[in-house]
Amino acid sequence: MGATGTTGGTGAEPVAETGLLGTKGGPRVGLRPENRRQKMVKSLWISVWLFYLSAPVTDLVSGGHSLGARLLGALGLAAFVAWYLLLVFRTARQTETRRVLLSVAVLSAQATILSLALGREWLVLFVYVAIASGAALPGEISRFTVPGATALLALTAFAVPGGDAYLAGLLIPALMGGFAMVGIRAMIRTTMELREARATVAQLAANEERLRMARDLHDLLGHSLSLITLKSELAGRMLPGHPEQAAQQVADIEQVSRQALVDVREAVSGYRRPTLPGELAGARTALTAAGVAADLPAEPVEDLPEEAESALAWSLREAVTNVVRHSGAQRCTVRLEVLQTLAGRIAELSVTDDGGGGPAVAGNGLTGLTERLEAVGGTLSAGPAGKKGFRLLARVPLGSGS
Numbered sequence: 069m070g071a072t073g074t075t076g077g078t079g080a081e082p083v084a085e086t087g088l089l090g091t092k093g094g095p096r097v098g099l100r101p102e103n104r105r106q107k108m109v110k111s112l113w114i115s116v117w118l119f120y121l122s123a124p125v126t127d128l129v130s131g132g133h134s135l136g137a138r139l140l141g142a143l144g145l146a147a148f149v150a151w152y153l154l155l156v157f158r159t160a161r162q163t164e165t166r167r168v169l170l171s172v173a174v175l176s177a178q179a180t181i182l183s184l185a186l187g188r189e190w191l192v193l194f195v196y197v198a199i200a201s202g203a204a205l206p207g208e209i210s211r212f213t214v215p216g217a218t219a220l221l222a223l224t225a226f227a228v229p230g231g232d233a234y235l236a237g238l239l240i241p242a243l244m245g246g247f248a249m250v251g252i253r254a255m256i257r258t259t260m261e262l263r264e265a266r267a268t269v270a271q272l273a274a275n276e277e278r279l280r281m282a283r284d285l286h287d288l289l290g291h292s293l294s295l296i297t298l299k300s301e302l303a304g305r306m307l308p309g310h311p312e313q314a315a316q317q318v319a320d321i322e323q324v325s326r327q328a329l330v331d332v333r334e335a336v337s338g339y340r341r342p343t344l345p346g347e348l349a350g351a352r353t354a355l356t357a358a359g360v361a362a363d364l365p366a367e368p369v370e371d372l373p374e375e376a377e378s379a380l381a382w383s384l385r386e387a388v389t390n391v392v393r394h395s396g397a398q399r400c401t402v403r404l405e406v407l408q409t410l411a412g413r414i415a416e417l418s419v420t421d422d423g424g425g426g427p428a429v430a431g432n433g434l435t436g437l438t439e440r441l442e443a444v445g446g447t448l449s450a451g452p453a454g455k456k457g458f459r460l461l462a463r464v465p466l467g468s469g470s
Contacts, residue, residue, distance in 0.1 A: 118149065120192060120195070121145070121149070121192065121193075123189040123190075123192055124141075124145055124182070124186070124189055124190050124192065124193070125145070126189070127141075127186060127187060127189040127190070128141050128142055128145070128186075131186070131187065131189070133186065137185075137186065140185075141182065141185075141186050144178060144181070144182045145182065147178060148175065148178045148179065148182065148193060148196075151171065151174060151175055151178065152175060152196050152200055154171075155168070155171045155172070155175065155200050155204050156200060156203060156204065165205065165206065165209065168204045168205055169205070169209070169213075171204070172197065172200060172201045172204070172205070172213060172217075175196070175197050175200060176194075176197050176217060176220060178193070179191075179193035179194050179196070179197050179220075179224075180220065180224055183224050183225075183228055183231075184224065184227060184228060187228060187229070187230075188225070188228045188229070188230050188231040188233070188234050189234075191221060191224065191225055191228065191231055191234050191235075191238055192238060194217055194218070194220060194221035194224070194238065194242055195221075195238060195241050195242045195245060197217045197220075197221075197242075198213075198214050198217040198218055198221075198242040198243065198245060198246035199242075199245045199246050199248075199249050201213040201214055201217055201246060202214050202245070202246035202247060202248070202249030202250045202253070203249040203252070203253060206253075207250050207253065207254055210246070210249075210250050210253075211247075211250065213246075214242075214243065214246030214247055214250065215243070217242060217246065218239060218242045218243045218246070221235075221238060221239065221242055222235060222239065225238070262359060263396070265358070265359070266358045266359070266392055266393065267393070269354070269358050269392060270358075270389070270392055270393045273354060273392075285332075289328060289331075289332065292324055292325075292327065292328035292331070293328070295324050296321050296324055296325060296328075299317045299318075299320050299321045299324070300317075300321060302314075302317050303317035303318055303321070342378065342381040342382060342385060343377060343378075343381055344368040344369070344372070344377055344380060344381050344384070344404070345368050346381070347381040347384045347385050347388075348364055348365065348368055348384070348402070350385070350388075351364060351384060351385075351388040351402065352364055354388055354389075354392050355388065355391065355392065355400055358391075358392040360391060360392065360397055360398065360399065360400050360421075361398060361399040361400070362400055362402075363399065363400065363401040363402065364402045365402065365403065365404050368404060369404055369405065369406055369415060372415060372466070373466065375443075375444045376415055376444055376446075376464040376465075376466060378440075379440045379441050379443070379444050379446055379462070379464055380404070380415060380417045380462055380464060382436075382437060382440050383417055383419075383437050383440075383441070383448070383460065383462040384402065384404075384417060384419065386434075386436075386437055386460075387419035387460040388400070388402075388419065391419070391421045391423065391458075394423075395421045395423030395424060395458060396423045396424050397421035397422050397423030397424075397457070397458075398422055398423075399421065399422050400419065400420070400421045401418075401419075401420045401421075402417070402418070402419050403416075403417070403418045403420075404416070404417050404418075406466065411465070412465055412466065412467055413465070413466040413467065414463050414464060414465050414466060415463070415464045415466055416461070416462070416463050417460075417461070417462045417463075418459060418460070418461045418462075419459070419460045420453050420457060420458070420459040420460075421453075421457055421458055421459075422456060422457045423456075423457060423458060424456075424458075434448075434450060437462070441462055441463075441464065444464055444465075445464070445465045446462060446463055446464035446465065447462070447463050448460070448461070448462050448463075449461045
C-alpha cells in the first residue's frame with residue numbers, strides 16, 4: 069500500500085538532469101526526492117494508504133474495550149505506523165539486509181500482538197507487513213517473506229475469535245500487494261541501471277569525439293610540424309655560410325606552414341559543418357545504444373543550401389544529445405521536410421520524445437542553436453509536447469528558388 073510511494077526515490081544518487089530539458093516535477097522513478105515538494109509528494113503518496121487503518125481506529129473508538137486497552141492499543145498502533153513509515157522511507161537508502169529483516173520481524177510481532185489482544189479488526193496490519201517486506205527487502209529474500217507474512221496472517225486469524233471471516237478479504241491483498249512491491253522494486257532498480265547506462269553512453273560518445281579530434285589533428289599536424297622543425301634546424305646550420313640554401317629552407321618552411329594552416333582550417337570546417345545524412349546516422353546509433361526507439365526519416369532532404377543544412381544538422385545533434393542524456397524517453401521521433409508557406413519555402417526539423425518533458429532551460433546548447441538559426445534567418449522553439457514529452461522545432465527559410 070504505502071510502499072508504492074518508494075518510486076519517488078530508491079538507491080543511488082540522482083543523475084544530473086540539466087541542459088535543454090527541464091527538471092521540474094514530482095519525484096521520478098529511480099531518483100531520490102531532491103527538494104521539499106518532491107518529499108511532500110512522496111510522503112502524501114505513502115500516507116494516503118494508511119486510510120485502510122480505519123478499521124483498527126474504529127475498533128479503538130467504538131469496540132467496547134476498556135480505557136486501559138484503548139490507551140495501549142493507540143500506543144501500539146502509533147508505534148506500528150511509525151515503524152512501518154520508517155521502514156518504507158529507508159528503502160531510499162543503502163540499508164543492511166539484516167537490519168531490514170529485523171525491522172520486518174518487529175513489525176510482524178506488533179501486528180500479531182495487537183491482533184491477538186484487540187481482535188480481528190487488527191488483522192489488516194499484516195497486509196502492511198507483507199507490503200513493507202516486499203518494498204524494503206531484495207527480491208531473493210522478499211519472495212519468501214511475503215508468503216511468510218501471509219501465512220502468519222492466516223495463523224493469527226484462526227487464533228482470533230471470528231478472524232476466519234476476515235481472512236478471505238485479507239489474504240489476497242497481502243499476497244498480491246507484497247509481490248506487487250517486489251515488482252516495483254525491481255522496476256526501480258532497472259530504471260536506475262538504465263539511467264546510469266545512458267549517462268555512460270553519453271560520456272563514451274563525448275570521449276570518442278575528443279579522441280577522434282585529437283587523432284585527426286595529430287595526423288594533420290604531426291608530419292608538418294616535424295618537417296618545419298627539421299628545416300628550421302637546417303636553415304640555422306646553413307647560416308651565415310650558405311645564405312642561398314638557408315633562404316630555400318625558409319621558403320620551404322613557409323610553404324609547409326601555409327599548407328598545414330589550410331589543412332587545419334578544412335578540418336575545423338568539417339567539424340563545424342555537420343551534414344544531415346551524417347547526423348541522422350549518428351542519431352540512430354546514439355538512440356539505439358541508449359535504448360531509445362528511433363523513428364527517423366529514411367532519406368534526408370536533398371539540395372538544401374549548405375548553411376541551412378548545417379544549422380539543421382546542429383539542431384538535430386543537440387536535440388538527440390539531450391534526449392539521450394536528460395529525457396528518460398522510450399521513443400524519439402525525428403521529422404524533416406520542406407514546406408511551402410506564404411513567406412516562401414522552409415525546411416522544418418522536429419525532434420519529439422516521450423520522456424519527462426518540462427520547460428526548456430536556456431543553457432549553452434539552446435542559446436547556441438538559436439544563434440546559429442538566426443544567422444540563416446531561421447527560428448527555434450522548444451518546450452513540452454502535450455502532457456508528456458518534449459519537442460524541439462527548427463525552421464530555416466529556403467527562398468522561393470530552392
